[in-house]
Amino acid sequence: MKVTRVGRQMLLGAAGWLALQGVAAELTQVQLHDSEGKPVANAVVEFDAQTVDSMYPVDGEYRMDQKDYQFTPRVLIVPPGASVQFPNSDESRHHVYSFSAPKPFELQLYAGNQAPPVLFDTQGVVAIGCNIHDKMSAHIYVTDAPIAQVSDGQGQVTFPRYQSGSEGDLRIWHPLLNAPVVLTPEQWSALSGGVLTVDLPMTVPIESDDKAGSSLRDRLKSFKSNGN
Numbered sequence: 001m002k003v004t005r006v007g008r009q010m011l012l013g014a015a016g017w018l019a020l021q022g023v024a025a026e027l028t029q030v031q032l033h034d035s036e037g038k039p040v041a042n043a044v045v046e047f048d049a050q051t052v053d054s055m056y057p058v059d060g061e062y063r064m065d066q067k068d069y070q071f072t073p074r075v076l077i078v079p080p081g082a083s084v085q086f087p088n089s090d091e092s093r094h095h096v097y098s099f100s101a102p103k104p105f106e107l108q109l110y111a112g113n114q115a116p117p118v119l120f121d122t123q124g125v126v127a128i129g130c131n132i133h134d135k136m137s138a139h140i141y142v143t144d145a146p147i148a149q150v151s152d153g154q155g156q157v158t159f160p161r162y163q164s165g166s167e168g169d170l171r172i173w174h175p176l177l178n179a180p181v182v183l184t185p186e187q188w189s190a191l192s193g194g195v196l197t198v199d200l201p202m203t204v205p206i207e208s209d210d211k212a213g214s215s216l217r218d219r220l221k222s223f224k225s226n227g228n
Contacts, residue, residue, distance in 0.1 A: 039155025
């Protein structure tokens with residue numbers, strides 16, 4: 001069942017009927033589409049439901065690599081208090097930084113594993129960039145939500161099993177959304193086979209395969225070779 005502005009009232013009515021019948025639907029998967037029906041990757045879906053184990057331990061190993069002049073992954077979820085490594089797997093140096101309020105930081109030109117880990121101790125979204133390559137961008141999503149997942153290339157998020165009766169709001173974030181989409185239990189509980197399809201008010205852009213220009217790459221490789 002798709003959550004759209006047109007169908008929302010029908011969804012609320014169906015959810016209310018299920019509640020009256022004492023039927024509790026278990027949410028197992030969310031499918032995200034944009035306004036043109038294309039899958040939405042790299043969205044964060046948070047679900048307020050209690051799991052047995054923490055999905056993201058504070059002392060876990062968190063990495064945002066740099067490969068082929070892109071950040072990998074494009075969106076990384078970490079809990080407050082976690083440290084993130086920023087290894088550089090490219091031949092050229094990168095200059096990683098953020099001006100975001102939850103965690104402004106700067107890792108000046110470096111190669112390999114030279115950069116120290118960065119502590120993310122405040123909840124919020126941290127936009128990451130490279131001061132040398134403007135097309136490089138990523139986000140670190142700091143949250144203490146019991147369940148939080150990043151949608152894959154098909155726009156899907158699959159949830160772990162959770163404690164029945166602990167369900168709460170569903171929250172969807174993407175950098176192209178003007179504001180996060182929040183669905184209450186009454187809005188998402190009328191499911192078909194545990195799968196919820198959500199149409200987001202955004203359009204996925206067509207990404208260019210163009211990477212850093214060869215002249216810039218050669219110049220930075222020379223910079224690295226000279227030990228600067």
